[in-house]
Amino acid sequence: MPGSKNKSRGTLRRKISEKCKFSLFEMFRSLVTSVTNSPACEFAGRILSANGGHITQHRGRRRTLTPVPWLPPVNEHVPKSSVGISKVTKTLLETVIEKENQVASTFANQASHQAATSIADIPASSRRVGLVVRKIGMLPQWTKEGGRILCTILEVDENHVVGVTSPDSWYKASAIGKRKAFNRHGPMWKVTVGATNEDPTNYTSAYRKKFTRAGVPVKETLGCFLVTEDALPLLGQPLDARHFEVGQYVTATGKTIDWGFQGGMHRWGMRGQPTRRTTKSHRRIGSVGSVGDARIWPGKRMPGHMGYEWRTVSGLEIVRINIDKQVIYVKGSVPGDMGEKLLLKDCLQEEKRLKSGPMPTWTPSLETIEEEPESPEEGVVPKNLLFKETFSPKLFRFTSPSIVYTDADAKKAAGRDKTKAKIAKVKK
Amino acid sequence: MFRPAAREVVKLPTRFFSCKSEPTRAAPAKKSTRKELAGLIPAFPEIYPDFLQSPVWNRRNALKEELERQDMLERRMNIDIPEFYVGSIVAVTSSDRNLGSKEHRFVGICIRREKEGLLHQFTLRNTIENIGVEVMYDLYNPTIKKIETLKLEKRLDSDLTYLVDALPEYSTFDFHMEPQAHPAGTPIPVNEVKVKLKNPPWTRRWEILSYRGIEDTWTQATPWFKRKLHKTLVNDYEKYDLIANYRTGSTKEQEVFVQEQMQKFEKERHAAGLTRRRILKSAASHK
Numbered sequence: 001m002p003g004s005k006n007k008s009r010g011t012l013r014r015k016i017s018e019k020c021k022f023s024l025f026e027m028f029r030s031l032v033t034s035v036t037n038s039p040a041c042e043f044a045g046r047i048l049s050a051n052g053g054h055i056t057q058h059r060g061r062r063r064t065l066t067p068v069p070w071l072p073p074v075n076e077h078v079p080k081s082s083v084g085i086s087k088v089t090k091t092l093l094e095t096v097i098e099k100e101n102q103v104a105s106t107f108a109n110q111a112s113h114q115a116a117t118s119i120a121d122i123p124a125s126s127r128r129v130g131l132v133v134r135k136i137g138m139l140p141q142w143t144k145e146g147g148r149i150l151c152t153i154l155e156v157d158e159n160h161v162v163g164v165t166s167p168d169s170w171y172k173a174s175a176i177g178k179r180k181a182f183n184r185h186g187p188m189w190k191v192t193v194g195a196t197n198e199d200p201t202n203y204t205s206a207y208r209k210k211f212t213r214a215g216v217p218v219k220e221t222l223g224c225f226l227v228t229e230d231a232l233p234l235l236g237q238p239l240d241a242r243h244f245e246v247g248q249y250v251t252a253t254g255k256t257i258d259w260g261f262q263g264g265m266h267r268w269g270m271r272g273q274p275t276r277r278t279t280k281s282h283r284r285i286g287s288v289g290s291v292g293d294a295r296i297w298p299g300k301r302m303p304g305h306m307g308y309e310w311r312t313v314s315g316l317e318i319v320r321i322n323i324d325k326q327v328i329y330v331k332g333s334v335p336g337d338m339g340e341k342l343l344l345k346d347c348l349q350e351e352k353r354l355k356s357g358p359m360p361t362w363t364p365s366l367e368t369i370e371e372e373p374e375s376p377e378e379g380v381v382p383k384n385l386l387f388k389e390t391f392s393p394k395l396f397r398f399t400s401p402s403i404v405y406t407d408a409d410a411k412k413a414a415g416r417d418k419t420k421a422k423i424a425k426v427k428k
Numbered sequence: 429m430f431r432p433a434a435r436e437v438v439k440l441p442t443r444f445f446s447c448k449s450e451p452t453r454a455a456p457a458k459k460s461t462r463k464e465l466a467g468l469i470p471a472f473p474e475i476y477p478d479f480l481q482s483p484v485w486n487r488r489n490a491l492k493e494e495l496e497r498q499d500m501l502e503r504r505m506n507i508d509i510p511e512f513y514v515g516s517i518v519a520v521t522s523s524d525r526n527l528g529s530k531e532h533r534f535v536g537i538c539i540r541r542e543k544e545g546l547l548h549q550f551t552l553r554n555t556i557e558n559i560g561v562e563v564m565y566d567l568y569n570p571t572i573k574k575i576e577t578l579k580l581e582k583r584l585d586s587d588l589t590y591l592v593d594a595l596p597e598y599s600t601f602d603f604h605m606e607p608q609a610h611p612a613g614t615p616i617p618v619n620e621v622k623v624k625l626k627n628p629p630w631t632r633r634w635e636i637l638s639y640r641g642i643e644d645t646w647t648q649a650t651p652w653f654k655r656k657l658h659k660t661l662v663n664d665y666e667k668y669d670l671i672a673n674y675r676t677g678s679t680k681e682q683e684v685f686v687q688e689q690m691q692k693f694e695k696e697r698h699a700a701g702l703t704r705r706r707i708l709k710s711a712a713s714h715k
Contacts, residue, residue: 137492139546146523146571153492325491338486382700387498396570398502403571405525 063308072206097200100217107215108160108236112363115234119366120359125186128231128354129361130345131156131239132195132223133328135254135336141319141329142396146403149395151319152334154252154344156195156326159239160216163192164232180226188226191233194219195341223343231360241326242362244318244344246390249352251314252334254342258308268301311335314347319392467691469710472683475511477541478548478567479686483676496545497686501693503568504707509575511711514538515583515619517601518552520565521574531573534563535603539588553591555600560592580610580711582618584640593630594623594642615712628653638664 067073085093122128133154141149167187170177181188192210200208200218211218215236233239244250264270264285273281285303288296313334320329334342346354358366381399391397416422473480478500481488512518516538524532536552539562543549548567553560565572591599598621610616622643625634628650635645636657649657666672690708697703 136489137487137496139492139496140566140568141546142570146525146569148566148569153495155491322495325495327491327495338489379702381502381697381702385696385700387495398499398568398570399506400570401506402573403523404573405523405530407530409525411526 063305063310065308073204074207076202076204078201093201100200101197104211104215104217104236108238112234112237113365115237115360115363117358117360117363117366119357121356122354122359123230124350124353126228126231126359127185127188127226128243128346128357128359129161129191129193129227129233129239130223130225130343131159131241131243132193132221133157133342133344134195135334135338135340135342136327137338138333142403143394144396144403145394145409146396146405149319149331150333151329151331152316154328154330154334154342156239156241156328158197158217158219159193159195160214160219161191161233161235161237161239162194162210162214162216162219162222163190164235165190165192186228189229189232191225191227192222193225193239194222196220221341223341225343225345227360233360237361237363240362241321241328242323242366243358244321244328244346245354245357246318246321246392248318248354248357249314249347249349250316250318250330251312251345251347252316252330252342253310253312253345254334254336254340256307256309256311256335257337259306261304262306263303264301267303267306270301315349315352316347317392319395321390323388323390325387467708468684468687469708469713471710471712472687473678474513475710476686478544479690480544480678481682482544485675493545497689499546500568501690501707503570505697505703505705507572507575508705509567510577511709512538512550512575512577512580513582513616514541514586514588515581516577517579517581517605518550519574519576519578519605520552520563520572521576522565522569523571523573533603535578535601535605536561536563537588537591537599537601539591553588553599554603555596558596560596560599562592576607577610578605578607580608580616582616584618584620584622588641589632590625590634590639590642591623593625593632593634595626598623610711612711613713633657 133156136153136155138150138152141151143149165173165177166189167177167181170190171181177190181190194211194216196219197217198220200211203218208218227233259266263283265272265283270285272283273286275282285301288300288302313332316334317331318328319331321327322329328344336342386399396403469475479497481493517535518538519533519535521531521533523530534552534554536554538550539553540551541548546568549564550567551562551564553562555561622641624643625645625648627648634642635649646654687708694707697705
């Protein structure tokens, strides 16, 4: 088994070097083909099939640090300085990319206008698509009662639907589809969502082809969601932060912070050993087993790699959405470090499920134009000075004055006032 | 690439790495730029520590800072947050639902100001019935009704946590203290008092940290400590770190940018006719 692994790695390396020779040529050709709309060549797939034999890798463990070997590489490693593109070619390339992006974004906008959508009841059986968001920070907000809420802010950065795969074709195409396309919740479609526009010259043609097919700009990150047929978005449709509503509960999934190799105290919260009268064992884990059984039981908690695991946190409440900046404020914390990408979807817990909302997703046709009052109220900040935002009704707004309590706000004592004697009430 | 002129190369002395011995090659004296004249505050990081960037570079994000700044400025339009420093005597009136009067006023010396943005906190310390009391406030907590600076001054240190081990008279202030007005345009006075600590043991080893506001800590240490502990400064090597300030502090560009944003915000609100409150101001450079 180890021999075969090494062999497959060697072939992979050979493939990459072989590919690099043609990479620039391929890049140009695919650009031209994408513009002229003729079928692009499938070079990456050809190289893989030319090698014949299967590549295997043990995946799906606690964490996998290597990319999937059987998929074509994503990033194009072209040393740009040494290639020596002339100025004219460079400007041509830039114009082509710009044109492509323009066309893509107009297509995407058209798609969103064509899509039929409404605020409707969501049946318990249907699963909507989610968003790919970036965690950009944590900051406190306060409630109208004066309570402090620590919020995570998540940026929805240019999300588009990149791929929609039917359960049948997904089942045929991949091993994951075998497990997930027809599960106990019924047939599921795979919807791929891309986030953050990127420079297409950094990516291989095989990667860029997905976006050409969907008619959207090349994206940095992709995320997949299981969606039922009644909540299916259109291919190439842009997704908005208003896909979720304030007060709704969501589920965030992503990679946790990568701490690297950590000791037992940090990784598992072990107690360590005493500070005094102990030498060189203050942070060691101590005994790992009994005498009679001369081995270590599987699953013994020990030092090792901590973090960078795929984790889900569910039941997070959305307390505020900034529509202008496409930022979602979520109560509580989500997995991962600042700047990391996460998948955000509807919470599936029955009591926290979204009962009614935009189906299949939010589109500009749902936008309601609020009527401006003729004479603005005294002491209210005019709307053009503020961001367009929606707040949870319980959240304190910084435009309002300080919180003042009245007698009604005072906490009621839980029990009887024990400073006074207990007197039986006389029934009348 | 930077290429010095041939004439300059000839002139180079042998020890050209040193800055101090060669004033000509050291950083040029700071000229007051046009921007500084346009109402910007030189002591901005000291007066507004809450508007600085996070010292953790990973947590700096322009969009997050913009959204956070918007909330902070909105709050400052509704409550007058005066200028105060670590060492100033401050009174805070906050709403409290469980008191009869529904509000609580606390007076004390500001011993710490920490964190950036909406997370910014300051701690007040006073001695009440011979018990030291420290109250930590979130600056942007909406239950705070009023913040007053009773005495505007600085101390020798930017962190007065050591008052917990000082004699109680150094942190005893009258709750009915009259506010002392600071004459506008004069520099902020520095109170050069050196506090006497109680006998050890202390909560921290103050003698090895380089605090200037503590009176001769080493002679007060008991012989047992003197025998046991070397008189060393823990982070003594840090003064040789030439770019430490760059890594953790704020840059001039960022300060100017934030001040311009604050001025723009003020101008918009004044034009809308809502308030005449000014956010960006400094007692020392008041015109």
